[in-house]
Amino acid sequence: MTRGPTWFNITSLVMGFSFLYLPIVLLVIYSFNKSRLVTVWGGFSTEWYVSLLHNDQLLDAAWVTLRVAFVSASVATVLGTAAALVLVRSGRFIGRSLFSGMIFAPLVMPEVILGLSLLLLFVAMDQSRGFWTVILAHTTFAMCYVAVVVQSRLVGFDKSIEEAAEDLGCPPVKTFFLITLPIILPGVVAGWMLAFTLSLDDLVVASFTTGPGATTLPMKIYSQVRLGVTPEINAVCTILVVLVTCAVIAASLVTRRQQVQKERDERTAFGAEG
Amino acid sequence: MGFLLGWGCVLAKKSIGPVRREFTPWESPDHPPFIEFRNVTKKFGDFTAVNNLSLKIYEREFFALLGGSGCGKTTLMRMLAGFETPTTGQIFLDGQDLAGIPPFRRPSNMMFQSYALFPHMSVEKNIAFGLKQDRLAPSEIGDRVAEMLRLTKLEQFAKRRPHQLSGGQRQRVALARSLAKRPKVLLLDEPLGALDRKLREETQFELMNIQEELKTTFLIVTHDQEEAMTVADRIAVMDKGELVQVATPAEIYEAPNSRFVADFIGDVNLIEATVVRKSEAGTRLDSVCEGFAIETNQTTDAGIGDRVWYAIRPEKVRIAHGRGEPDAANQIDGLVWDIAYLGDVSIIHSKVGKGDRDTILRATFANVSRMVENPITWDDEVVLSFDRDAGVILRG
Numbered sequence: 201m202t203r204g205p206t207w208f209n210i211t212s213l214v215m216g217f218s219f220l221y222l223p224i225v226l227l228v229i230y231s232f233n234k235s236r237l238v239t240v241w242g243g244f245s246t247e248w249y250v251s252l253l254h255n256d257q258l259l260d261a262a263w264v265t266l267r268v269a270f271v272s273a274s275v276a277t278v279l280g281t282a283a284a285l286v287l288v289r290s291g292r293f294i295g296r297s298l299f300s301g302m303i304f305a306p307l308v309m310p311e312v313i314l315g316l317s318l319l320l321l322f323v324a325m326d327q328s329r330g331f332w333t334v335i336l337a338h339t340t341f342a343m344c345y346v347a348v349v350v351q352s353r354l355v356g357f358d359k360s361i362e363e364a365a366e367d368l369g370c371p372p373v374k375t376f377f378l379i380t381l382p383i384i385l386p387g388v389v390a391g392w393m394l395a396f397t398l399s400l401d402d403l404v405v406a407s408f409t410t411g412p413g414a415t416t417l418p419m420k421i422y423s424q425v426r427l428g429v430t431p432e433i434n435a436v437c438t439i440l441v442v443l444v445t446c447a448v449i450a451a452s453l454v455t456r457r458q459q460v461q462k463e464r465d466e467r468t469a470f471g472a473e474g
Numbered sequence: 475m476g477f478l479l480g481w482g483c484v485l486a487k488k489s490i491g492p493v494r495r496e497f498t499p500w501e502s503p504d505h506p507p508f509i510e511f512r513n514v515t516k517k518f519g520d521f522t523a524v525n526n527l528s529l530k531i532y533e534r535e536f537f538a539l540l541g542g543s544g545c546g547k548t549t550l551m552r553m554l555a556g557f558e559t560p561t562t563g564q565i566f567l568d569g570q571d572l573a574g575i576p577p578f579r580r581p582s583n584m585m586f587q588s589y590a591l592f593p594h595m596s597v598e599k600n601i602a603f604g605l606k607q608d609r610l611a612p613s614e615i616g617d618r619v620a621e622m623l624r625l626t627k628l629e630q631f632a633k634r635r636p637h638q639l640s641g642g643q644r645q646r647v648a649l650a651r652s653l654a655k656r657p658k659v660l661l662l663d664e665p666l667g668a669l670d671r672k673l674r675e676e677t678q679f680e681l682m683n684i685q686e687e688l689k690t691t692f693l694i695v696t697h698d699q700e701e702a703m704t705v706a707d708r709i710a711v712m713d714k715g716e717l718v719q720v721a722t723p724a725e726i727y728e729a730p731n732s733r734f735v736a737d738f739i740g741d742v743n744l745i746e747a748t749v750v751r752k753s754e755a756g757t758r759l760d761s762v763c764e765g766f767a768i769e770t771n772q773t774t775d776a777g778i779g780d781r782v783w784y785a786i787r788p789e790k791v792r793i794a795h796g797r798g799e800p801d802a803a804n805q806i807d808g809l810v811w812d813i814a815y816l817g818d819v820s821i822i823h824s825k826v827g828k829g830d831r832d833t834i835l836r837a838t839f840a841n842v843s844r845m846v847e848n849p850i851t852w853d854d855e856v857v858l859s860f861d862r863d864a865g866v867i868l869r870g
Contacts, residue, residue, distance in 0.1 A: 363557055364590035366577045368604030368655065382594045461593075 224441060231434035238429045248435040258436060261420035264331065265400060268416060272338035273395035279339070280346025280395075281388055287347070288354040306344045314341060315408030322409060329411030337409040338402060342395035349394060349455075353387030386454050386461060393451040397444055488863070491724020499532040500708060506569075508533040508691055509554065509659060514563030516549050516715075523549040525715035526563070536685050536692045538706035540699060542738075546715040547695045551661050554693070555584045568658055578607070583657035587664040589648040591636040597647050598623075598632045604655040622650040625684060642673045649681075653688065662694040666701060678704045699739050703727070711735050727787075732870050736785040741821075743791070743835050744868075745784040749776050756862060759784055763827035769803045771862040776869055786865030791837035791858050793822055793850060802859035808835060810854045817841070824856060 231249075235242025252258060287300050306314060318337045322329055361383070365375040381388070403418040410419065417440070424433055499505040507530035516524040524546040531537045539547040552558045554565060556577035565572045572580065583604065592600050601622050605615045623629045626646040636644055645665065652660055665681075666674045682705050685692050696702050702709050703723040710720045711734075719731045730736035733744055747759035747768060756771040759782065768784050776782050792802070808824030811834060820839045825832050835858055839850065850856060 358588055358590060360586045360588050360590040361592060363577070364584070364586055364651075365592070365603070367555060367580075367582075367584045368651070369578050369607035370603070371576075371578050379592060383592075 227434050228438045228441070231431060231438040233431050233434075236431065238431060238434070248431040252432055252435050255432060258417070258420060258432070261415050261417045262436075264414055265417040268331070268334050268338060268406075268414075269396045269399035272335045272342055272399045273392050275335070275339045276342035276346050276395045277388060277392045280343040280391055281350045281384075283343065283347040284350035284354055288351055288357075289359075303344055303347050306341045307348070309341075311341075311402075311404040312408075315405040318405065319408045329409060329414075331414040333409045333411065334406050334414055334416065337405050338395075338399040341405065342398050345394050345398065346388075346391035349391040350384060350387045353384045357383065386457060390451050390454045393447055393454070397447045397451070400447075401440065401444060490728045491722065497534070497707065499535070500530070505532060507531060507566075508535070508568060509693070510564075510566040511550070511554075512564045512566065514550070514553065514560045514565060516546070516553060516558060517561045522715050524553070524560075527715070527717055529710060529717060529720065531691065531693065533691055534689050536682070536705055536707045537694070538702035538709045539693070539695045539712060540697070540702040540709050540738075541712035542697060545712040547697075547712050548663060550712075551584075551663060551693065551695050554659075555582055555661055556580050581658040582661055583652040583655055584661040584663060585648050585652040585665050587667055589636075589644050589668075591644060591647055591651070593636055596633050596635055597628060597639070600636070600647055601651045601654050604651065608655065618654055622654050625653070625687070626650040641668055642677070645669060645677065649684070653684070653690070656688075657690065659691040659693055662692060664696055665694065666696075666698075674701070675704075681705055703739075711738060713738075729866055730785060730868070733783055733785070733868050736866075736868065741788050741836065743786050743788060743865075745786070745833070745835075747782055747784050749774065749778050749780050749782060752778060757867060759867070761827060761833075763831040763833045765828035765832075766804075766806045766826060768865075769862055770865065770867065772865075772867045774867045774869070776867070780869075783868045784865050785868050786860060788821060788836040789819075789838040789840075790864040791835065791860050793824070793837040793839055793856050793858055795848065795850065795854065795856060803862040804860050804864075806835070806858045808856050808858050810850060810852055810856055813850070813852065815841075822850060822856075824858060826858065 230238060230241075232244050232246060233241055234245035234247065283303055287296075287303070290296070315337070318333075318340065319329075322333050327333060357380075362375050362379055365379045366372060370378060401418055402416075403422060406416045407419055407422075410416065415423075417436070421433055421436060424430070509529075509531040511527055511529040514524055514527050515522065527546075527550065539550060541547045549558060553560050554567070554572070556572070556575060560573075567581065592603065595603065598619055601619045602615050605618055610618075619632075623632055626649055628643065628646055628650060631639060631643060631647075636647065639647065645668070649665070662681075666677050669677060678701060681692075685705075692705075694702070694705060703726075706723060708720060708722055709726050711718045711726065713734055719726060719735045721729075726735060726739055730739065730742075736742045736744065745759075745768070746762040748762065749757060750760045750767070751758040752774070754773065756769065757774055759768040759770065761768065761784075762781075770784070774782065793808075806826050808826040810822060811825045812823040814821040814823075818841060820841060822837050822839055823834050824837065826835045827833050837858055
């Protein structure tokens with residue numbers, strides 16, 4: 201049996217990756233196009249990146265997106281961590297499985313439905329839509345992802361570490377900040393990054409819940425593309441791709457470190473020979 | 475001990491086992507207890523973990539709670555630490571009722587079975603953690619940490635994180651951390667369970683030395699009877715949430731008060747018998763399995779004809795070919811059935827009694843010489859002999 205790559209393997213690999221990444225590569229290449237026409241190569245240039253700096257509409261949208269992503273990710277991290285703590289720690293209480301099922305439901309819920317229901321809620325509350333409603337909406341679905349990530353960190357957590365802290369004279373709330381939080385911090389940070397990224401590139405939920413003056417970058421791009429793709433849009437998208445890629449890589453690095461750390465902690469907890 | 479021995483000689487009375495010199499506060503009824511459980515019951519739903527238990531532990535004592543898993547020993551300790559609340563009953567420490575006092579305000583410290591070291595702190599910071607909670611001056615914290623590092627021989631590991639230490643070193647960090655605050659009582663929950671046998675034995679002696687040096691009251695929970703007997707001044711044997719016997723290791727071993735204790739601690743022959751004669755000088759028992767009687771200097775409150783058990787440890791039974799020892803009060807003919815050669819000793823199982831009601835009697839045979847002329851072997855006819863004071867009569 202041959203172990204080396206066969207022609208069939210190589211072909212399927214190339215086709216698969218082309219299918220996934222060719223459009224993105226084309227987009228990145230054409231963002232450096234000198235020509236005004238999107239599909240005709242007119243030589244290398246960075247003029248579209250420069251002109252981007254003078255496009256106030258796009259910059260505003262980007263600023264809104266970053267603020268929304270930062271605030272919603274932070275709120276979602278606090279709420280998601282609290283939810284994970286309750287789910288892992290409280291043992292059995294009435295409605296526990298219902299609660300844990302409900303917190304994961306938005307993960308599989310179609311975004312259109314989530315967006316629509318939030319829109320209906322805001323309308324019913326007679327709430328004028330804008331910056332804060334988008335944040336609220338993003339917090340809602342990002343919280344679930346944070347809860348999942350933090351929960352996986354908490355499952356291997358030895359409860360007696362907290363008991364030891366209390367036994368040594370540390371009140372429960374202080375114990376949480378001095379002992380529990382530092383130990384689960386990698387999970388919390390990974391959750392925050394995930395929430396940030398999700399909020400950054402969300403189009404559907406944001407379009408349902410936004411109002412005048414709070415246009416996010418994905419929405420701006422989408423509306424401009426409908427009028428015709430400009431090389432400027434290519435440049436914005438390239439920047440977004442780079443940003444998201446960096447965030448995902450950082451999150452996965454943190455998660456990997458967390459995994460290694462968790463194994464160490466478990467060995468500590470069980471007191472095995474290290 | 476010399477004093478005790480002299481006293482023993484004058485009265486021509488034998489005493490049971492070694493006792494720490496001049497330290498027997500439990501024998502004087504007026505001595506105030508340091509820790510007291512008063513009618514404590516703890517229920518988890520329908521399950522009763524601790525059942526109406528009362529216990530007194532004295533200052534500077536090394537006290538062991540011994541029992542199988544689920545006997546309530548850990549629950550009892552966790553109630554003292556404050557992690558569980560008694561369903562009914564009271565717990566006193568140094569005269570203070572502990573009810574309503576949260577764990578972080580109790581003057582006890584606990585060493586956890588899993589060690590529960592803080593993985594994100596160095597050894598030094600782990601030890602200093604409790605002292606910082608008391609807001610001691612930094613210089614004093616430094617002094618105490620240094621003292622603890624010296625006591626547990628951890629000086630060169632001060633800057634390491636827990637995951638960079640071996641199991642034995644982690645165990646010592648956990649000990650140092652729980653001792654740093656100079657607690658009124660140190661609680662040890664299966665402290666040596668995760669260590670291998672050799673290290674465990676060493677650590678047991680280290681624990682005893684540290685306890686002697688600090689003069690702190692130690693309460694240890696363990697399921698390992700050897701560990702309890704090695705370290706403790708007194709042992710409480712627990713079963714199903716109740717105390718079965720509270721006594722010194724030697725008393726527990728030599729004078730168990732029930733078949734449960736006799737069987738739980740060490741190896742024992744339990745011979746079912748009936749009382750046939752009683753006097754102040756002793757009792758005569760007839761074995762149920764026919765063929766032999768037992769003469770003992772023990773007295774019993776059982777009446778003539780009552781069913782009792784005679785408990786005798788295998789090492790108190792001597793085994794020999796032929797006539798045995800003519801001056802031993804009890805001599806029983808047996809047939810060697812099985813031999814377990816353990817190196818230092820052999821445990822010889824012999825069939826005694828008559829007909830189909832025979833029983834197995836175990837005798838320990840110390841292998842004091844490398845070569846034996848006529849070794850006891852399978853199917854040999856032997857005589858098993860023991861003295862009048864070799865065993866105890868148990869009723870339950």
